[in-house]
Amino acid sequence: MAPATLAPVPDVGSPFVAGTRFDLSSVGYTAAEYIITGRAAAYGRRRGVVTDVEHADFATRLLVYRPSDPGSFNGTVWVEWLNVTAGLDSSPDWIVAHTELMRRGAAWVGVSAQKLGVEGGDGLFGLASPGLVGTDPARYGALHHPGDRFSYDIYAQAGAAVRHGAGTILADLAVERVLAIGESQAAFRLTTYVNTIDPLTPVHDGFLVHARGRSAAALEVDGEPRSALTGEPVLFSDNLRVPVLCVESETDLLSLGYLAARQDDGDGFALWEIAGASHADMYTFVAGAVDDGRLPADEQARLWVPRSEIYGMALDLPVNAGPQHYVMNAAVSQLDRWVRDGLRPSPAPRLEVGDGRFVTDGHGNVRGGIRTPLVDVPTATLSGLGNSGHPIASLCGSTVAFDHETLRSLYPSKREYLDRFTVATESAVASGFVLEADAPEMVAIATANWPL
Numbered sequence: 001m002a003p004a005t006l007a008p009v010p011d012v013g014s015p016f017v018a019g020t021r022f023d024l025s026s027v028g029y030t031a032a033e034y035i036i037t038g039r040a041a042a043y044g045r046r047r048g049v050v051t052d053v054e055h056a057d058f059a060t061r062l063l064v065y066r067p068s069d070p071g072s073f074n075g076t077v078w079v080e081w082l083n084v085t086a087g088l089d090s091s092p093d094w095i096v097a098h099t100e101l102m103r104r105g106a107a108w109v110g111v112s113a114q115k116l117g118v119e120g121g122d123g124l125f126g127l128a129s130p131g132l133v134g135t136d137p138a139r140y141g142a143l144h145h146p147g148d149r150f151s152y153d154i155y156a157q158a159g160a161a162v163r164h165g166a167g168t169i170l171a172d173l174a175v176e177r178v179l180a181i182g183e184s185q186a187a188f189r190l191t192t193y194v195n196t197i198d199p200l201t202p203v204h205d206g207f208l209v210h211a212r213g214r215s216a217a218a219l220e221v222d223g224e225p226r227s228a229l230t231g232e233p234v235l236f237s238d239n240l241r242v243p244v245l246c247v248e249s250e251t252d253l254l255s256l257g258y259l260a261a262r263q264d265d266g267d268g269f270a271l272w273e274i275a276g277a278s279h280a281d282m283y284t285f286v287a288g289a290v291d292d293g294r295l296p297a298d299e300q301a302r303l304w305v306p307r308s309e310i311y312g313m314a315l316d317l318p319v320n321a322g323p324q325h326y327v328m329n330a331a332v333s334q335l336d337r338w339v340r341d342g343l344r345p346s347p348a349p350r351l352e353v354g355d356g357r358f359v360t361d362g363h364g365n366v367r368g369g370i371r372t373p374l375v376d377v378p379t380a381t382l383s384g385l386g387n388s389g390h391p392i393a394s395l396c397g398s399t400v401a402f403d404h405e406t407l408r409s410l411y412p413s414k415r416e417y418l419d420r421f422t423v424a425t426e427s428a429v430a431s432g433f434v435l436e437a438d439a440p441e442m443v444a445i446a447t448a449n450w451p452l
Helices: 092-104 115-119 131-135 148-164 185-197 250-254 282-290 297-304 324-341 391-395 404-410 414-431 436-448
Strands: 005-008 029-046 049-067 076-081 107-111 177-183 206-210 244-248 269-273 380-383 398-401
Touching: 029 148, 049 148, 076 092, 076 148, 076 185, 076 324, 092 107, 092 177, 092 206, 092 282, 092 324, 092 436, 107 148, 115 131, 115 148, 148 177, 148 185, 177 185, 177 324, 185 206, 206 324, 244 324, 269 324, 282 297, 282 324, 297 436, 324 436, 414 436
Parallel strands: 076 107, 076 177, 177 206, 206 244, 244 269
Antiparallel strands: 005 029, 029 049, 049 107, 380 398
16 A cells, blocks of 8 residues: 555635535534545456556545644544535534543544545435535545446555644644544445455554445445445354444444345454434434534423424435434444443344334334334334335435323323433433433423423
């Protein structure tokens, strides 16, 4: 792996990414953007051995968020493989877990690792974009990407550059850990990366693979993303170099087929499956974009209210309003601890599945998996399945509110509901699947959104 070079992005326009929209400087963070250039390898298998088979020049971009005060930095840099499902670069894992990363003083780097995000084209669900180059030619016109066969080495080179921080706003930070993270399409590619590239290019200290499907992205060709949903099941290697935490929602397990690749925890592997969660949800689409960690409870509560239209896309049911945000906060915290101190993540029960379907309770909520008060003291059926309408509905899950009669039979009073919700929250904290710092917010939102 040849070293890449870094240079600031031209000072025109502004950074483009589908991510959070609040002012980072208002919460003690600094942002910068860089062009990373170099020569990347594409990999192939020769006599069963993975090796580089072709090389090409590339120029892509890195987004860098870090604490403004070096003394607040906790030593960890999270490197997110930006997602391109919508035909453009998005940062779903920064969106879903940024409140914990900022609370702990971590740095975050987003890598435009795939050609679609850089040069544009058609994404899934009929969504298309001009990519960075077409969106802002003055800012990004110098970027070029040789194809997704080269994405693995581009990502590796970005991680190596982050570790040293030379030429970036990370240069004055004592980087101790570089952790990889990616969701959905990025998780498909990280699965391949963990199994085949990481042994060749040991750059990262741990991996959080979020919302992958049954198979994995292609290594030798620029593959169609849907192949990761229908190909042969791909398990994580039994001989992992560094810790890997895989986090899956209900959608991921059944709709994306991860059930076929489900495996037991091992020495370097842990699996979390979240009850009541969907691939994308109200936090992903709405609340996460503006949640700077300081919003009043009533504003947070309003943003969490399920809706059936997202950015002009009409769905037949309201989007899932499940607990994934809070569990992902716990996941990034526990992977960081695993890498830093050698303490494994909390062992998680599996979601209950029978005959290819989820086993549910009397209210339609799944049994098993990671439990939170949203499914153990419910006011709705929360599912990662069952929506329809716009094609993106298959990823959005659903929220079906209980009627007033059901609510009154479950909770004779608001006080009883809140007492039970608080106890369930404390249980989730004790189990390690919700952070103590997030518990008051969860209770406050439940208080504000009590439907009777």
